[in-house]
Amino acid sequence: MTTASERDLVLYERDGKIATITLNRPEVRNAQNGKLLYALDAAFEQFASDDDAAVAIVAGAGPHFSSGHDLGPTGDRDVTFDRRSLWWDHVGKAGAENRFARECELYVGLCRRWRDLPKPTIAAVQGACIMGGLMVAWSCDLIIASDDAFFADAAVDFGIPGVEIFAHPWELGPRQAKEFLFTSQRLGAADAHRLGMVNHVVPREQLMTEARELAGRIAQRPRLGLALAKQAVNQCEDLMGKRSGTDSVFGLHQLAHAHNAEVMGDMNGGGSPDVVRRALAEQPKA
Numbered sequence: 001m002t003t004a005s006e007r008d009l010v011l012y013e014r015d016g017k018i019a020t021i022t023l024n025r026p027e028v029r030n031a032q033n034g035k036l037l038y039a040l041d042a043a044f045e046q047f048a049s050d051d052d053a054a055v056a057i058v059a060g061a062g063p064h065f066s067s068g069h070d071l072g073p074t075g076d077r078d079v080t081f082d083r084r085s086l087w088w089d090h091v092g093k094a095g096a097e098n099r100f101a102r103e104c105e106l107y108v109g110l111c112r113r114w115r116d117l118p119k120p121t122i123a124a125v126q127g128a129c130i131m132g133g134l135m136v137a138w139s140c141d142l143i144i145a146s147d148d149a150f151f152a153d154a155a156v157d158f159g160i161p162g163v164e165i166f167a168h169p170w171e172l173g174p175r176q177a178k179e180f181l182f183t184s185q186r187l188g189a190a191d192a193h194r195l196g197m198v199n200h201v202v203p204r205e206q207l208m209t210e211a212r213e214l215a216g217r218i219a220q221r222p223r224l225g226l227a228l229a230k231q232a233v234n235q236c237e238d239l240m241g242k243r244s245g246t247d248s249v250f251g252l253h254q255l256a257h258a259h260n261a262e263v264m265g266d267m268n269g270g271g272s273p274d275v276v277r278r279a280l281a282e283q284p285k286a
């Protein structure tokens, strides 16, 4: 059961046909712990079951969209939650079983649930959208970014081939995906737009206005038509290998965690918070 204070980690508001779902941990750049991810899932569920809500905007409170998974002391990785899949509880399980059960449920399972939601979703991204932040933004149908937004996946610095949902080749194209991963370099909003990962780039102060304007135009269209159009594109992406590709690479991701745990005694190789801090501090690509 989600408590009221946990629920406040993600806000749900509706204005007419447009729902706004806001990640609300700005004091830690909307870092995602289990509590926040389940609160986000509850907000998506509220949106899905609200007949008056046609389109959702997914936003982040404060200067950054999301700095990714919470790898610090508030990361609640040993906490039991009500699960959304039929995977058993990872708590108390040893080794790879612990990591695999947790990440199947919390990361791959939830992100796929959100991507499959039959109503349109728009990520409104400002500032940092790093690692787990990418997974939330990529789960949405459209991405509108402010001109100060940047994207990065520093997982290779942990010895890991990328975040749990390996959508990089579909989002960026294979060569750009390799450079993105090999260098951990920030991808600025303009470059992300040029590569097709982002629909529109707008001035920071107009981000939510522009997102609402786009949502408003979509919200006027027939609900079933939108649901079928969404499913049509998602099915084609999956026929182009997205689902089987991400399943396949998830195995490499787990291999990397297992290697780190075996060799360094830590699934992320020990340097997690520093890696994220570095990704936040690096300058945008020229």
Ligand code: ZN
Pocket (backbone or CB within 6 Å): 103, 164, 253, 257
């Ligand atoms: Zn992982």
